[in-house]
Amino acid sequence: MNQTATIFPSTKTPPAEMKKTDFVSDQTVRWCPGCGDYAILAGVQKLMPELGIPRENMVFISGIGCSSRFPYYMNTYGMHTIHGRAPAFATGLKVARPELSVWIVTGDGDGLGIGGNQMLHMLRRNLDVNILLFNNRIYGLTKGQVSPTSEQGLVTKSTPFGSLMTPLNPMTFALSAGASFIARALDVDAKALQTTLREAAEHKGTSFVEIYQNCPIFNDGTFSEISERSLREDRILRLQDGEPLLFGKEQNKGIRLKGLKPEIVDVNENTDLSELLVHDQILSGMNFPDFPVPMGVFRQVKHPRFEESVQEQIQNQIEKKGKGDLRKLIRGPQVWEA
């Protein structure tokens, strides 16, 4: 009964062995040298063959900005749309064609500035799509203005005396929108990025992944105090579902609740691990330097998926009323003869 199955092409046979290069398009990548986007692109292209989804069933949809050039570099279907609206385009496509694997690539300006409303409602609807939000805390393509995630006081071309606004926290934003999968990753931390992307792809529902991404031209080093290899393990907190919150090179620090507030404690063989916080929603507010920066999956819950609910309503109506009969519909409730 699913119309999608009958009139649209769909590949029944599982794809033959695929390689990363099968997902590399013939376009020259035009990001600046040293841009964090390269690492993310490589990570995504590496993950794709592992998902077992035919390439022709994949669609990458983006808005406007440096990150939004992403679809041109993927050898899949793709739409480079208008500023901020990628979630809305993706919603239309996924509602129409639930069998497609849909990926949204956006940035902090595109996804949280001009497209804040689209992002909010995308997360509420919980379509089974994946959102990769590249956060570099700056407007890059327009050559360096503050973004919704820029730190207060940041000096940019549009804020020569410092940004006056407090930054938006994408994790808190996604949580309050009721997103069913929320995670954070770091561009330079390839292995963890890969793991998080895979978890996002496997989640049934909207996966929201914020990826800290360095812009070497306009906001170089914005994350260096946590991303530097030598500092990283002391300053990020790798989230493991159901595990106590431990961090540090030696895993010798932990986080526990004091009253309603989290605090850092030293962990040694005498520490009662059960006192430590098992990761939950409090994490979204934790930030360096007060705390390590959490990385990984913050929240994952099961919610109904919009595109499936739409289809269900259609099936229910067909069962109740029978398949639509155009003549009957056009005749309406009352017909008379002249």
Add this chain to the structure above:
Amino acid sequence: MNDGTENIMDLEQQNSNFPTTELETVTIRFAGDSGDGMQLTGNQFTQSSVMIGNDVITFPDYPAEIRAPAGTLAGVSGFELSFSKHDIHATGDRISVLIAMNPAALKVNLGDLEKGGILIVNSDSFSKNDLRKAEYDGNPLESEEIQNYRLVQIPITNLTLKAVEESGLSHREGGRCKNFFALGVVQWLFDRPIDNTRDWIQQKFKKREEIVKANMMALQAGYNYGITTELFHERYHVAPASLPPGEYRQITGNQALSLGCIAASVQSGKPILYASYPITPASDILHELAQHKNFGVKTMQSEDEIAAVSACIGAAYGGYLGVTGTSGPGLDLKGEALGYAVMVELPMVVLNIQRGGPSTGLPTKTEQTDLLAAIHGRHGEAPIPVLAPSTPGDCFYVALEAFRIALKYMTPVILLSDGALANGAEPWMLPDFEALPELEKEFRTESQNYTPYVRDLNTLARDWAVPGTPGLEHRIGGLEKDQYTGDVSYDPVNHEAMVLIRDAKIRRIAKDLPPLKIIGPEKNQLLVLCWGSAFGAALSAVESLQQKGKQVSLLHLQCLYPFHEELGNVLSGFDQILIPEMNLGQLSVLIRSEFLVDAVSMKKVQGKPFMVSEIRERIESLLQG
């Protein structure tokens, strides 16, 4: 022709107590507070009229406020309809019967009632307080002016309460039935059966038996009141219209658009995604389509106007018919995405139901002021075909035409309806199902030599390659693309070539439109050229003058961009051209610049349709030179 009581045909005794007067056309307006149920009353009277075979045109006129303070001028809601034994095209210029449920309704509407017309008032609502709220100094029912009309005072509230006493409703709820009492009176007065209304009440209120009972009682009491009192000395009869033989139903423009969308889905074999943000007067289309999910229609109330159009384009990329509905403010917001749809050349339809602008303007009133915005309202060279229906029923066919063009030429299409068409109802002859256009459009499956902008040399349309098709993986976007490879290109010569190709593609539609239908001689002294709902009044005006032998013809332009390839030739057959439109001359600007003809613009921007007499007088004065 719509002058009601002047057209007395003959008199015949139909009822032992009451003489019945035969009339040709009557225009009634029901007016009351926005909570008084005037739209419902008007709709029920309309239904009774169409069921006995009259031709009917309706014009609901309601305020933007849902419930302005009761009894005030701001809260007056009206429903006007003309019913006739003739084929009519516009509601009457003057009303022959006014039902005023309170002093505010009287004040707002009395000026439109013809001298000698019937004025029915609810005398229970003329207390000092009621008069004060309507800003009357004295009681208008005692004024000298009122003697120009045939005033019938009925204590409708009290009679209703008495009638529904046994229904078990509270005083407050019982009082709400007064519109059915008024309806009963008027149905008796105009010799309409009330069975239809009774059936409708049963159906509508089936969940609350006591309300069914009370409304039935009020309706019957009103009807009986007409028979048993001597307030009226006669009743009136309007014979069935001699419409072309066939099966008819009642339809509004918004219903017809909704049915047109579903028909396009059936005829094309492609499902529809209708995404829309609530906006007056377009929301009814979303409400209607949401009811018909058993046709596979997917509907979405989007978070905003931009998301709605974007979702449609996304769905179109996936092979769906994307449709969105809106009105002026929403059309502005959709501009950027529509430019994108032009750039990526995907088929979709925007139903823009015009209302008074600019800005929030007059949300519930009608206007035709979005024409230039629809044609030119995007940055860059972004041509989009623009169509307009002429009557509520025509909305069905123009919706199908919009999808035909969208699919054949791989382009967004804007359909310009307006408030008067959207909410206005008329009897509509059911379409010949066999003759509905086939809207077949194949998806591309051949991967050999595919690039995103490979085109059909005849239509210049690019191929529709949808995700899921192996070997056709491709990327589209708002950046300019190389005309051959489809890759991003900033090459200046290529850009100009692409601009010209997109322009030429849309211009080719001019050769692929239904023939222009001129009403009257093809060569004549004067052509009235119109579009949209102005057609109704223009047709009535032109027909009446043609009957008097005047040298005037009429043409409705269904396609406003691009113009039909024959339009220039047609215009050259006339000495003068008159363009009546509810704006400051937007079509005439286009006609003058495209064809260098000295068209005369007739402008009206009052949030209400042209009167037949206005157009008739203008034609006459032009013909006299």
